[in-house]
Amino acid sequence: MKVIVIGCTHAGTAATLQIAKRYPEAAITVYERNDNISFLSCGIALHVGGVVRNAEELFYAHPDNLAELGVQTRMRHDVLAVDTERRTVTVRNLETGDTLQDTYDKLVVTTGSWPIIPNLPGMELDNVMLCKNYAHAQAIIEKAAHAKRIAVVGAGYIGVELAEAFQQLGKKVTLFDNTPRVMFKYLDQTFTDIVEADMAEHGIELALGQGVQSLHGQEGKVTGLVTTAGEYEADLVIMCIGFRPNTGLLKDQVDMLPNGAIIVDEYMRTSCPDVYAAGDSCAIRYNPTGQPAYIPLATNAVRMGTLVALNLKQPQVKYMGTQGTSGIKIFELNIASTGLTEQAAVEAGLAVSSTVVTDNYRPEFMPTYEQALIKLVYETENGRLVGAQVLSKADLTQSVNTLSVCIQNRMTVEELGFVDFFFQPHYNKPWNLLNQAGLQARADLEAAAAKQPELA
CATH class of the missing domain: 3.30.390.30 (FAD/NAD-linked reductase, C-terminal dimerisation domain)
Structure with a gap:
């Protein structure tokens, strides 16, 4: 059995480890475009704030761990195309520029998500950053060391945690969101009122209920931003307004939600035979409503990746759905x-x-x-x-x-x-x-x- 795994963060790591342990005879190849695997992005704010000083502690697996199980892990390899009819993948080696084609019996798509990048004037300015992976974390720490006024755009969990981390580093922080409350998706107003009062007491400026319209700068570096309510100064802007499933490789080949999230059944199978998917690239059954939903969480990802391995040869263990617990x-x-x-x-x-x-x-x-x-x-x-x-x-x-x-x-x-x-x-x-x-x-x-x- 020849297995290809595309992407190796939470779901990909869980799937690969379990497939290798359950099927030692399988020929498993992992293609990962980054130079690392299994990065706990939920720890970025802790790293930025100095709680976790060594970023290496935010990795819980290494290619060497997979190699010991007989897995061929090809880092810095970007999958360019998937042909589910011919059961092939086309891959570019990002170090050499060479391309290759590989075949599979079973394909596991764990390509995760990517930050939503707003189409705003000024996004190309220096010191306008995303927050998702290890490289982002290191760049944010480097830039923040020289910043005085930091704007965090997006008041979900990541944005709120970053605002706290920057405040504890002595920075002037403004937190923006186009919704009227922080953590709008997770908490009702009785709770967010308490959180907002506490954040304000700690000196974090809240700019809620207003959308960012543009960024402006001087000499190629950001100096501020314009919202629907006014102008603000900032010498570092972190964009964390949400994530999109990274599923272009399977477009028009498997069933998806309108946002591109892959629809899988209770055994992690896509609508295409022998193609499985797990993690932030997928829609999952949301138990409160019984409907598919896009809920990118590491906890969902590791469960789904493990289920891919359990159900790879035949359906055995059903996914129980999620409540989006956080x-x-x-x-x-x-x-x-x-x-x-x-x-x-x-x-x-x-x-x-x-x-x-x-x-x-x-x-x-x-x-x-x-x-x-x-x-x-x-x-x-x-x-x-x-x-x-x-x-x-x-x-x-x-x-x-x-x-x-x-x-x-x-x-x-x-x-x-x-x-x-x-x-x-x-x-x-x-x-x-x-x-x-x-x-x-x-x-x-x-x-x-x-x-x-x-x-x-």
Whole structure:
């Protein structure tokens, strides 16, 4: 069996390692256009801020690891074309410029994603940067050392983390987004209000609800930007407004979403025989809605890559879908979310209700305790949980992993109210916060039903 893997970050690394271990007789070739594999891009902000001083620690695999398993890893090789009918790939050696053609029995496409690059005047200026890979991380650190005013465009997780890192380096930071709130996709306003107040208190300027229209500079270097609300000075601009699936190689050869994300079945198979895909290049089943969605997360990628290996010869293990579970630490706030926000649920056409519970996470007789905020989003008709958010100075983020399982298993808020959780004063209260939230949600549903006029 001859296997070709295109791209080797999270999904590609997971797939390659597992294929090599399960099928030692297979001839596996990995084509990777970069000079490294398995870079944890989620650690870029930690590296920029000096928390992770050695960038080599952000790699968890090396071509030598694959070579020990008999994998031929061809670094700095860019796949130019795929012909799924002839089962061939055309590849350019970026070191020599030579091209070659290779054949496969099984093709694994783990080409990931690439930052969205806005079509704005001034994007060609020096010190306007993207944030995705190892090279970007090193360049950002180098440029930031000489910058005084930094503009971060995009207030998702990456943008918020970079803003924090730059602030801790003593830079003047402005965070821009065309949505009205930070982390708009992940949190509802009750939570983002707290985060925004905390960021402002730490000196980060928030320029929300305004789109960047152009960049301007002098002598080829950026000096500022113009938005729908005004002009701002900046000598370094980081663009992190989102990602697009990197799937041009399979255009018109497999089924895709309108944004180019490859549609795979529950065994990671594309619509083309013997072509598998995984990671940020793919759409995946989003359990809160049951529909395919594009959710580029490293956790999804490693699961999907592993499933490619398990199902390469025959279907064995089904993908369970995702809730898009994620977490972030900003200054002293620990935040996590899973599933739909209330706003996203409404936009998806679901009839939902929500409950917010605020309480200290452990008994007040303990020497210290912190307030926690938890929100549940659930269907009004049956109480099925579809989303949740947690915020506290105490690290309660693992509770969102529990809520992710609840959503995956289509549990109701009533069932959540009576789940068996342990009690120990060091960690929680006799009624766990999740129990409290489930019981309060049940009561809220009952109260709402009681207000409905009786049917004639």
